[in-house]
Amino acid sequence: MDRHREAVAAELARHGWDEPLWFETTAEDPGVGMVKQALAEGADLVFSSGGDGTVRACAEGLLDTGVPLAVLPVGTGNLLVRNLSLPGTLAEAVAAGVEGDTRAIDAGVIDGRPFVVMAGIGLDAAMAESTSEGAKRRIGWLAYAGSIVKHLRDKPFDVTLRLDGRVTLRRRAMMVLVGNVGRLQGGLSLLPDARPDDGELDVLVLAPRRPSDWLRVVGHVLTRSRRYDRRVERYTAARVEVDVVPPVLHECDGDTIGHGSHMSIETRPGALLLRVPRGSES
Structure with a gap:
């Protein structure tokens, strides 16, 4: 120091x-x-x-x-x-x-808590919680890769998603991610169209139906495909409401913030x- x-x-x-x-x-x-x-x-x-x-x-x-x-x-x-x-x-x-x-x-705000990168529930939150500080010190961002593989077999959850109070989606998903920007560690772009100054949040819903679907999910993400795929859905909105059953772990800019069944996120432009x-x- x-x-x-x-x-x-x-x-x-x-x-x-x-x-x-x-x-x-x-x-x-x-x-x-x-x-x-x-x-x-x-x-x-x-x-x-x-x-x-x-x-x-x-x-x-x-x-x-x-x-x-x-x-x-x-x-x-x-x-x-x-x-x-x-x-x-x-x-x-x-x-x-x-x-x-x-x-x-x-900036985004999740349940009154501001964030500047991303907030989400499910797989990304589980990854953040199970990646140890020691592993991050030893091998850097690669520590997250091993953690996410460990959670690919986690049970999905029922999601109801409301965008700006208008669009409603119901899915059985593994993760819902809301981002102000779109890239994760290693340059992995989950939200390729996200911009930090457009006044909107970008939303990703990952909903593989079976273990083999993860290959399609990975291919979709790595190629930054914009083709519609129910397993990998992307949306934009200024306000996002998420309800899940059962309650799942939440994260905000890489820090877990407990389990919950509801997530309310909105943007604060500029x-x-x-x-x-x-x-x-x-």
């Missing part, structure tokens, strides 16, 4: 910035309270130094404040960084924060200001 602080402060100094304020997250507060404290002390730029959970918490504290977020990626997934092609090195990330452009992106490299079109 001391070496990291020294490196960040040195990069900021190269750009003419003073020593920053530092706020360490805790297990009880992954960042929301720290952001509020920083704002109370007059911060006009907040760097999130951590993984997706830290980014999500900092984003929650900054929504609709007019203060931008810059990301120093030091986690395993770093999905917002990967999806938006943000800098992956410390020097480039600091430069983007202090000299880059400010871009307004959407609610988060994000620093990106100057002139970036990503």
Whole structure:
């Protein structure tokens, strides 16, 4: 931590910035309270130094404040960084924060809890819960691959899906994923048309009927096929309501948030200001 602080402060100094304020997250507060404290002390730029959970918490504290977020990626997934092609090195990330452009992106809200990447139920939540921190430290995002294979034989659940209060679908599914962006670890694109600034959420429903259907699901995803397939359905909406039987595990930006039988998600267009490299079109 001391070496990291020294490196960040040195990069900021190269750009003419003073020593920053530092706020360490805790297990009880992954960042929301720290952001509020920083704002109370007059911060006009907040760097999130951590993984997706830290980014999500900092984003929650900054929504609709007019203060931008810059990301120093030091986690395993770093999905917002990967999806938006943000800098992956410390020097480039600091430069983007202090000299880059400010871009307004959407945020999603699941049952009152903001997210910037994805939220979902079923297979992805089970994968997140069963992937150990030790495995992620040892082999990075590949740890998720072994976890998801382990859950392919989980029992499906009954889903009722309402999109903007109009479209109703009933499926027996393995996963419902709602994304602000569309790529997972390893560059796997589950929602290839998702954009973080279009004012809508993208929805994926995976509903294989038998174990052999997983081959078709994998092929559909890997080829980014847009052909209709009841096993892999994609939709867009500003508000998504999901009811499931029996209750299943929920996740939000890679963190599990308990079991439930209902999920209500909506978008908050342009609610988060994000620093990106100057002139970036990503």
